[in-house]
Amino acid sequence: xxxxxxxxxxxxxxxxxxxxxxxxxxxxxxxxxxxxxxxxxxxxxxxxxxxxxxxxxxxxxxxxxxxxxxxxxxxxxxxxxxxxxxxxxxxxxxxxxxxxxxxxxxxxxxxxxxxxxxxxxxxxxxxxxxxxxxxxxxxxxxxxxxxxxxxxxxxxxxxxxxxxxxxxxxxxxxxxxxxxxxxxxxxxxxxxxxxxxxxxxxxxxxxxxxxxxxxxxxxxxxxxxxxxxxxxxxxxxxxx
Amino acid sequence: xxxxxxxxxxxxxxxxxxxxxxxxxxxxxxxxxxxxxxxxxxxxxxxxxxxxxxxxxxxxxxxxxxxxxxxxxxxxxxxxxxxxxxxxxxxxxxxxxxxxxxxxxxxxxxxxxxxxxxxxxxxxxxxxxxxxxxxxxxxxxxxxxxxxxxxxxxxxxxxxxxxxxxxxxxxxxxxxxxxxxxxxxxxxxxxxxxxxxxxxxxxxxxxxxxxxxxxxxxxxxxxxxxxxxxxxxxxxxxxx
Amino acid sequence: xxxxxxxxxxxxxxxxxxxxxxxxxxxxxxxxxxxxxxxxxxxxxxxxxxxxxxxxxxxxxxxxxxxxxxxxxxxxxxxxxxxxxxxxxxxxxxxxxxxxxxxxxxxxxxxxxxxxxxxxxxxxxxxxxxxxxxxxxxxxxxxxxxxxxxxxxxxxxxxxxxxxxxxxxxxxxxxxxxxxxxxxxxxxxxxxxxxxxxxxxxxxxxxxxxxxxxxxxxxxxxxxxxxxxxxxxxxxxxxx
Amino acid sequence: xxxxxxxxxxxxxxxxxxxxxxxxxxxxxxxxxxxxxxxxxxxxxxxxxxxxxxxxxxxxxxxxxxxxxxxxxxxxxxxxxxxxxxxxxxxxxxxxxxxxxxxxxxxxxxxxxxxxxxxxxxxxxxxxxxxxxxxxxxxxxxxxxxxxxxxxxxxxxxxxxxxxxxxxxxxxxxxxxxxxxxxxxxxxxxxxxxxxxxxxxxxxxxxxxxxxxxxxxxxxxxxxxxxxxxxxxxxxxxxx
Numbered sequence: 001x002x003x004x005x006x007x008x009x010x011x012x013x014x015x016x017x018x019x020x021x022x023x024x025x026x027x028x029x030x031x032x033x034x035x036x037x038x039x040x041x042x043x044x045x046x047x048x049x050x051x052x053x054x055x056x057x058x059x060x061x062x063x064x065x066x067x068x069x070x071x072x073x074x075x076x077x078x079x080x081x082x083x084x085x086x087x088x089x090x091x092x093x094x095x096x097x098x099x100x101x102x103x104x105x106x107x108x109x110x111x112x113x114x115x116x117x118x119x120x121x122x123x124x125x126x127x128x129x130x131x132x133x134x135x136x137x138x139x140x141x142x143x144x145x146x147x148x149x150x151x152x153x154x155x156x157x158x159x160x161x162x163x164x165x166x167x168x169x170x171x172x173x174x175x176x177x178x179x180x181x182x183x184x185x186x187x188x189x190x191x192x193x194x195x196x197x198x199x200x201x202x203x204x205x206x207x208x209x210x211x212x213x214x215x216x217x218x219x220x221x222x223x224x225x226x227x228x229x230x231x232x233x234x235x236x237x238x239x240x
Numbered sequence: 241x242x243x244x245x246x247x248x249x250x251x252x253x254x255x256x257x258x259x260x261x262x263x264x265x266x267x268x269x270x271x272x273x274x275x276x277x278x279x280x281x282x283x284x285x286x287x288x289x290x291x292x293x294x295x296x297x298x299x300x301x302x303x304x305x306x307x308x309x310x311x312x313x314x315x316x317x318x319x320x321x322x323x324x325x326x327x328x329x330x331x332x333x334x335x336x337x338x339x340x341x342x343x344x345x346x347x348x349x350x351x352x353x354x355x356x357x358x359x360x361x362x363x364x365x366x367x368x369x370x371x372x373x374x375x376x377x378x379x380x381x382x383x384x385x386x387x388x389x390x391x392x393x394x395x396x397x398x399x400x401x402x403x404x405x406x407x408x409x410x411x412x413x414x415x416x417x418x419x420x421x422x423x424x425x426x427x428x429x430x431x432x433x434x435x436x437x438x439x440x441x442x443x444x445x446x447x448x449x450x451x452x453x454x455x456x457x458x459x460x461x462x463x464x465x466x467x468x469x470x471x472x473x474x475x476x477x478x479x480x
Numbered sequence: 481x482x483x484x485x486x487x488x489x490x491x492x493x494x495x496x497x498x499x500x501x502x503x504x505x506x507x508x509x510x511x512x513x514x515x516x517x518x519x520x521x522x523x524x525x526x527x528x529x530x531x532x533x534x535x536x537x538x539x540x541x542x543x544x545x546x547x548x549x550x551x552x553x554x555x556x557x558x559x560x561x562x563x564x565x566x567x568x569x570x571x572x573x574x575x576x577x578x579x580x581x582x583x584x585x586x587x588x589x590x591x592x593x594x595x596x597x598x599x600x601x602x603x604x605x606x607x608x609x610x611x612x613x614x615x616x617x618x619x620x621x622x623x624x625x626x627x628x629x630x631x632x633x634x635x636x637x638x639x640x641x642x643x644x645x646x647x648x649x650x651x652x653x654x655x656x657x658x659x660x661x662x663x664x665x666x667x668x669x670x671x672x673x674x675x676x677x678x679x680x681x682x683x684x685x686x687x688x689x690x691x692x693x694x695x696x697x698x699x700x701x702x703x704x705x706x707x708x709x710x711x712x713x714x715x716x717x718x719x720x
Numbered sequence: 721x722x723x724x725x726x727x728x729x730x731x732x733x734x735x736x737x738x739x740x741x742x743x744x745x746x747x748x749x750x751x752x753x754x755x756x757x758x759x760x761x762x763x764x765x766x767x768x769x770x771x772x773x774x775x776x777x778x779x780x781x782x783x784x785x786x787x788x789x790x791x792x793x794x795x796x797x798x799x800x801x802x803x804x805x806x807x808x809x810x811x812x813x814x815x816x817x818x819x820x821x822x823x824x825x826x827x828x829x830x831x832x833x834x835x836x837x838x839x840x841x842x843x844x845x846x847x848x849x850x851x852x853x854x855x856x857x858x859x860x861x862x863x864x865x866x867x868x869x870x871x872x873x874x875x876x877x878x879x880x881x882x883x884x885x886x887x888x889x890x891x892x893x894x895x896x897x898x899x900x901x902x903x904x905x906x907x908x909x910x911x912x913x914x915x916x917x918x919x920x921x922x923x924x925x926x927x928x929x930x931x932x933x934x935x936x937x938x939x940x941x942x943x944x945x946x947x948x949x950x951x952x953x954x955x956x957x958x959x960x
Contacts, residue, residue, distance in 0.1 A: 127856075127905050127906055128905070129903050129904075129905060131851065131901070131903070133915075136847075136917075140888075141886075141888040141890045141891050142888075142890040146890075165889075166861075166889075168861040168862075168893070168902065169885075169886075169889070169892060169893035170861045170862040170866075170892050170893035170895075170900045170901060170902040171861050171902050171904070172889060172890050172892060172901060172902075173888070173889035173890035175890075179903075180890045181851070181890060181892060181901040181903065182888065182890040182891050182892075183849050183851070183899075183901065183915065184849075184891070185847050185848070185849060185915060185916075185917030185922065186847055186917040186918060186919065187916075187917040187918050187919065187920055187921050187922040188917060188922060195853075195903065195905060196905075196907075197856075197905030197906040197907040197908060198906060198907050199906060199907065200907055201907050202905065202907040202908060
């Protein structure tokens with residue numbers, strides 16, 4: 001019995017990549033591709049879909065996810081923009097129906113593992129800096145993944161003294177007590193390294209992605225995992 | 241109350257470094273340095289030593305460790321050469337006395353974390369290769385740490401097909417299904433990276449040590465941990 | 481006045497990429513795409529082509545290049561398979577007509593610079609190893625670029641003692657006195673690093689390509705350079 | 721016939737390392753170690769010294785170098801602090817006596833080659849960023865070597881648009897149109913990488929030093945080279 005999947009936002013970059021690569025997974029069956037013009041509720045009902053993968057726009061992701069759950073499909077949400085309150089409300093909705101679901105800001109397995117290892121290493125090595133490297137078209141610096149990594153590291157560190165902003169520009173940005181450097185160059189796609197400094201030794205955790213296909217294994221793993229879950233989970237790291 | 245420590249093998253390279261750096265740790269008190277000519281049992285008794293750090297020679301490490309335990313001191317063993325049967329026998333001895341102890345092939349915290357992260361990542365990314373890089377005087381290739389890493393990765397991987405020896409020399413050595421490359425160059429000390437390959441993404445875990453001081457935090461952490469333990473533990477990773 | 485270019489082998493992977501990206505260069509005008517079924521001589525004559533970029537098959541590249549030169553077009557040859565004698569013969573043909581031309585085994589500018597820098601560094605640092613990393617579908621190990629790099633390094637080194645094959649498999653392949661390691665993992669495309677070891681210092685030259693578009697700047701640079709040359713040049717490094 | 725060498729500043733860190741390692745070079749003979757209390761002129765005369773290696777303090781390096789030249793010894797100057805005017809004046813002094821000499825801000829051969837390769841690569845790849853990484857005790861950021869590298873790259877680049885200071889802190893410092901990032905962590909000594917971005921490819925030149933011994937080959941190479949020179953040269957890169 002294959003899992004019946006709808007891809008919502010199937011014309012966007014991530015949605016299109018999902019549609020193109022799902023065929024390589026025989027246990028997953030694409031039953032429909034939908035977008036903002038589609039009647040999502042009706043499509044779920046018609047195909048008795050098990051899972052809806054959502055890569056639409058931030059604007060109405062809360063309503064879309066509500067629709068998914070109310071129609072008894074399991075949400076796999078890659079679209080950003082949900083507030084903490086909205087996530088709590090959606091968790092409650094899933095709980096009432098004992099329905100599984102996943103909301104993930106990043107579906108790359110190597111990025112998830114990098115963040116997890118960085119969080120764990122920060123317990124032993126409080127001194128650490130992040131270098132994230134992306135293509136020049138990226139609008140924000142530092143990247144969301146670098147910020148998320150710093151937050152996780154900060155939460156697991158002990159005895160951190162109050163850090164101050166660097167006075168030298170070359171020393172980068174301090175965020176959550178972790179210094180972040182952002183490199184922007186053509187020829188790069190999405191890369192991050194976290195360097196931990198100890199006594200005459202260093203530990204480096206590095207992640208490199210070269211196309212958006214890198215996110216697909218995380219998406220398809222989520223499609224399978226939500227079938228076993230009875231609640232909505234935030235963050236792919238919590239189901240690995 | 242500081243912990244009273246004897247360094248056995250205090251004239252060797254590692255022992256000497258231990259003696260030189262223990263003074264930076266006020267909670268640890270060096271009460272004696274011993275070597276093959278010393279009466280270790282008498283020295284332990286005389287100083288009522290809590291811990292014996294051992295960096296002597298493989299030849300009689302089993303007898304030395306027995307002496308340590310029988311005299312109610314806690315062993316922190318960095319000397320290699322103990323067989324699995326000997327370790328079991330020493331564990332039994334510690335158990336009878338409810339005495340803590342640690343035997344560690346590698347005291348570098350970054351090396352321990354690298355091995356742990358490599359083991360965990362291997363669950364998700366079965367395709368991986370190890371590149372270890374050392375100074376040209378190193379006699380063995382691949383390194384013991386590379387072998388240990390491969391063993392841990394092998395044990396945590398699923399569904400590994402039988403791998404075959406590479407026919408091209410440049411492809412390195414296959415050990416426990418993991419390909420290992422050994423670089424030997426002046427200017428290097430002790431470095432290792434483990435690269436995991438996924439769909440259009442890679443994850444790299446890298447460790448660099450530049451002097452033997454890098455092993456000291458692990459040694460001193462062990463001196464503190466054995467005071468809380470009531471058994472002999474093999475591998476620093478088990479007390480982190 | 482734009483340069484009139486024919487792409488021979490326009491249906492192959494490299495030819496196709498050339499056709500797709502030449503439009504971004506207003507000084508270059510694609511006048512025709514040809515393949516093994518086309519009458520290359522007639523197409524050159526008809527369009528009065530200045531340059532023929534050739535990415536066809538090794539089988540008849542010698543005849544194709546003769547045709548290009550005899551019809552007064554300048555060859556830019558990316559197809560491999562020409563022997564040293566054939567290259568000499570083609571050089572003679574260009575010389576008689578004072579016609580420019582380029583034969584290049586690798587059009588990546590970063591690869592060319594890496595090889596040049598590796599050759600220069602080998603003069604000062606005889607101890608060096610190459611780590612080349614590619615996708616698992618690559619059939620040969622070590623790569624052609626790694627071999628070419630080793631040849632260049634070997635030629636510029638002084639006082640090299642006779643090197644022997646390594647007895648440990650993990651130590652890789654010795655080629656021209658340079659040890660080469662070949663990593664093959666999913667998530668990789670085409671990468672190479674050359675590490676030079678000195679007294680307590682190392683120098684690393686690394687090159688990463690993530691798509692075949694990386695070869696295009698070298699191709700288009702060649703299209704412009706051959707217009708200024710009055711001879712056939714072998715190797716992109718000689719026109720940089 | 722060995723070259724007779726005086727080490728001025730023989731009690732400082734660099735001077736001491738020079739004294740300790742010169743014995744490994746049979747063609748170089750240490751005839752005296754001097755410091756601020758010594759009569760340098762008399763010592764040169766007494767030993768008929770060929771070369772004076774100077775690692776004293778910036779305060780009176782100009783006078784010291786004048787003394788060296790006036791007493792017919794060849795200066796090998798690693799002490800910083802000379803102004804451009806002073807260097808010109810010292811060059812004139814050497815010229816009058818047809819005496820060789822070297823003033824070098826950095827004696828590391830890998831650092832010199834890194835700077836040279838970075839300068840050359842900048843001609844082809846205008847987009848580049850520098851990441852320099854040092855121990856946390858280093859007072860300045862970015863490092864002098866990073867600044868020197870950026871200056872060399874800037875001078876060899878063409879068509880550089882006016883660059884503006886980054887508005888995001890994480891984007892580092894712009895110096896001579898090159899973005900520099902400074903990492904400061906325990907476990908690091910002195911490392912720098914220059915990353916060049918092209919179309920779907922990158923080139924990285926990296927240099928790692930782990931002790932001050934890394935500077936010795938450059939010092940001893942200079943001792944030999946000044947014997948052949950008949951002028952004062954500024955920058956080790958000019959004699960390689």
